[in-house]
Amino acid sequence: MIDNIRRIAAEAGKAIMKTYSGPAQVESKEDNSPLTQADRAAHDCIVAALTKLTPDIPVLSEESEGITAEERMSWKRFWLVDPLDGTKEFIKKTGQFTVNIALIENGESTLGVVLAPASDLEYFAIRDKGAFKRKGQSDPIRINVSAADKNKLRIVASRDHAGPKIIAMLEKLPSAKLVSMGSSLKFCLVAEGQADLYPRFVPTMEWDTGAAQCILEEAGGSVCTLDGYRLKYAKDDLRNRSIIAAGHPTIDWKALIPKD
Numbered sequence: 001m002i003d004n005i006r007r008i009a010a011e012a013g014k015a016i017m018k019t020y021s022g023p024a025q026v027e028s029k030e031d032n033s034p035l036t037q038a039d040r041a042a043h044d045c046i047v048a049a050l051t052k053l054t055p056d057i058p059v060l061s062e063e064s065e066g067i068t069a070e071e072r073m074s075w076k077r078f079w080l081v082d083p084l085d086g087t088k089e090f091i092k093k094t095g096q097f098t099v100n101i102a103l104i105e106n107g108e109s110t111l112g113v114v115l116a117p118a119s120d121l122e123y124f125a126i127r128d129k130g131a132f133k134r135k136g137q138s139d140p141i142r143i144n145v146s147a148a149d150k151n152k153l154r155i156v157a158s159r160d161h162a163g164p165k166i167i168a169m170l171e172k173l174p175s176a177k178l179v180s181m182g183s184s185l186k187f188c189l190v191a192e193g194q195a196d197l198y199p200r201f202v203p204t205m206e207w208d209t210g211a212a213q214c215i216l217e218e219a220g221g222s223v224c225t226l227d228g229y230r231l232k233y234a235k236d237d238l239r240n241r242s243i244i245a246a247g248h249p250t251i252d253w254k255a256l257i258p259k260d
Contacts, residue, residue: 001054002111002113002124002126004053005101005103005111005113005124006113006115006122006124008045008049008050008053008101009046009101009113010115010117011049012045012046012115012117013042013099013115013117014117015041015044015045016038016084016090016097016099016117017118018038019036019037019041020090020093020118024037024090024091025037033087034091035063036084036087036090036091038084039063039084039087040063042083042084042099043061043062043063043064043081043083043084045083046059046099046101047059047061047064050079050081050101057077057078057079057103058072058075058078058079060072060075060080060081060206060207061081061082061083061207062081062082062205063083069236072234073234073235073236075104075234076105076106077103077104077105077106078103078104078234079101079102079104080101080102080103080206080210080211080233081100081101081102082099082100082184082207082208082211083099084097084098084099085097085098085099085183085208086098086182086183086185088182089183094182095116095119096116096118096181096183097116097118097182097183098114098115098183098184098185099113099114099115099117100112100113100114100184100208100210100211100212101113101211102213102214104210104233104234107232107233108127108230109210109211109214109217110126110127111126111127112124112210112211112212112213112214112215113211114184114185114188114211114212114215116183116185119135120135120136121133121134121185122134122135122140123143123191123192124215125215125218125219126214126218127214127218128218129218130142130218131143131144131191131215131218133188133192143192143193143219144191144193144220145190145216145219145220145221145247145248146194146196146247147248147250148247148248148250148251150251150252151175152175152176153175153177153196153251154176154177155170155173155176155177155178155179155195155196155198155199156179156180156181156186156189156190156197156198157178157179157180157181157186157198157199165201165258166199169199169257169258172256172258179195184209184211184212186212186245187209187212187215187216187223187245188212188215188216190216190221190247191212191215191216191219191221192219193247196246196248196251197244197245197247197251197253197256198244198245198246199245199253199256199257200242200243200244202242203239203241204239204240204243205240206235208240209223209231213231213245216245220248221245221249222245222249223243223244224243224244224246225240225241225243226243226254226257244257
């Protein structure tokens, strides 16, 4: 099924890119986050295609409406979609935005596709089958996290959401390198061994992390809450707690977390 999901993500990417060159028409959602025509177009494309492909598997998208917590928590298996992750990056035209599609089964991400349509960069994974990266017309290659040098850790952080705790962490690591990146591409940098840690101390939503978590885990990394438990899905509250996405398992990331 992964090839079908990759094709669906690619079609959504094309829908997004149709409006990328022009001025973004931006609305504000109830939480004041931005919403563009591209978000809606990608959402419609993905939901229609997934519903046709797997009519027995419900779809939860960031732009879904009318789905109650009671209803979605009864799902044992569902598609989790962020049709345009990094809307601010889309508006700023940095290219660092993605299409995220994940399959959630019994609270865990078992399939993930992350596509950055502006750069034709794709990551995908299936539980127990490995993680892969494709750039342009090249064939997909398998990716893995890299061994970390504790004296030169590479920390990837959000352009818009780094915050004081990230600064406090970096103060403990004077030789660390900070890499800024938008959207779920931060997880993917860790998955392909270009970064060691992605700490996120401000809230994310389930659709922000589902696809990339599968990719990072299949590459040998982890996505955990700060108490060390694997990030789970199908929660009553769609918001995730603070998380750490880590590469090589030898990294003692708990020792780096700033104390409140």
